[in-house]
Structure formats: structure tokens, C-alpha cells
Amino acid sequence: EPEVTQTPSHQVTQMGQEVILRCVPISNHLYFYWYRQILGQKVEFLVSFYNNEISEKSEIFDDQFSVERPDGSNFTLKIRSTKLEDSAMYFCASSEARDSPLHFGNGTRLTVT
Amino acid sequence: RKEVEQDPGPFNVPEGATVAFNCTYSNSASQSFFWYRQDCRKEPKLLMSVYSSGNEDGRFTAQLNRASQYISLLIRDSKLSDSATYLCVVASNNNDMRFGAGTRLTVKP
Numbered sequence: 001e002p003e004v005t006q007t008p009s010h011q012v013t014q015m016g017q018e019v020i021l022r023c024v025p026i027s028n029h030l031y032f033y034w035y036r037q038i039l040g041q042k043v044e045f046l047v048s049f050y051n052n053e054i055s056e057k058s059e060i061f062d063d064q065f066s067v068e069r070p071d072g073s074n075f076t077l078k079i080r081s082t083k084l085e086d087s088a089m090y091f092c093a094s095s096e097a098r099d100s101p102l103h104f105g106n107g108t109r110l111t112v113t
Numbered sequence: 114r115k116e117v118e119q120d121p122g123p124f125n126v127p128e129g130a131t132v133a134f135n136c137t138y139s140n141s142a143s144q145s146f147f148w149y150r151q152d153c154r155k156e157p158k159l160l161m162s163v164y165s166s167g168n169e170d171g172r173f174t175a176q177l178n179r180a181s182q183y184i185s186l187l188i189r190d191s192k193l194s195d196s197a198t199y200l201c202v203v204a205s206n207n208n209d210m211r212f213g214a215g216t217r218l219t220v221k222p
Contacts (some may be wrong), residue, residue: 041214043157043212044212055209089154091156099144099204101147101162102210104156104157106155
């Protein structure tokens, strides 16, 4: 069964550094998402992406964050100047259509020290 | 009012019990509804979609009540392996998915 893959599985970075989280969505999916989950808290929507542009973003997704689909397969989340409170699990997801179920990657655990 | 609200639990039930979770949503225009399960420190995984007429998948039954804006999940004959957090997911205005905080279930021998 095709799956969403994310790398790295764990990223440790120092406060103020930039990180790039990578995702390879399922190949025939058209909608891509990033979510985050702070330990012990709910899954929070960050951003959705379709047709090479952001379709919606949450309040969390401020100027510190950006997304990109640099080629036909990768979907990246960049966090500039990381803060301690950015420490969380970041999940990438993709779906075939707008109202189709999301398929999640295994997540990247980001630890900012 | 939160977009998607769930009873946080925890629910602690014995094996074989029947347990039900409810979830309410605020956007009356929501069109798509799902239940996901999430194991500790893992990604959410789709359990089932929720259809207007209600649907069943083995021991799991999902119901949608549009008038009252809630969905439910019923688990019959619960197994130890059902222990997880169950997430209610609702499509927002433009069909982007919003998650409830989850209901934690522990099934005990």
C-alpha cells in the first residue's frame, strides 16, 4: 500500500536555527498538508497546499513557516529561526481529493534546544 | 465554541465491553467526517469515514447527526488492541480537516 514518507524521523536543532522537514506524499494525491502535535496535545492544522500554492493556513503558520513543493515528489516545511515552543511532532499528510481521508506520514519529531 | 469538540475521557473499559464516543462540530456546512485512531507517539490512522446514513465496519459503527451537529463512534466487543486515542476529524469550510483533541480509550483484561 502506498504511503507518505517523512524524513528525518527525529531532528534536534538549536534555538534560532532553520530546519527543513521533508515529505514525499502518495504519488497520485493532489492535496498536501502539514500538521503538528505538541506532546500530549491535539493535532493542530498548519497549512494545506494544492496546485502549487497554499490553499489555507492557520494562525500558527506565521512568517516563520514556509512550504514548498520543489519538484514533483517532495513537499517541504521550513521553519526559520526555531523557537523552543516549536518542539513538536510534525505530520505531513496527503489526500486524493479535498474531501478524501488524509493519509499521514510517520512524522518528524522536532526538538529545539 | 471549538470547531471540533470531543469528550476527552479517559474511558477505561474491560475487554468485551461496548463503548461509545461522541464528537460535536461547530460548522453546520461541514461535509466530510472521519474517525481516526492514534497510538502513543504514532501518526493518526484512518479508522473509518462517517456517512450520512451511518456505517458499520466490523465491531465499529459510526453515526452522523447533522441536525445536532455531532458524530459518534461505537465499539462493540472491545479488544485490548483497541486501546488508543480516537480522533474526530471534520472538514472545515474549504474541506481542510480539523481534529478534535481526542478521546483516550484503555481496554483492560
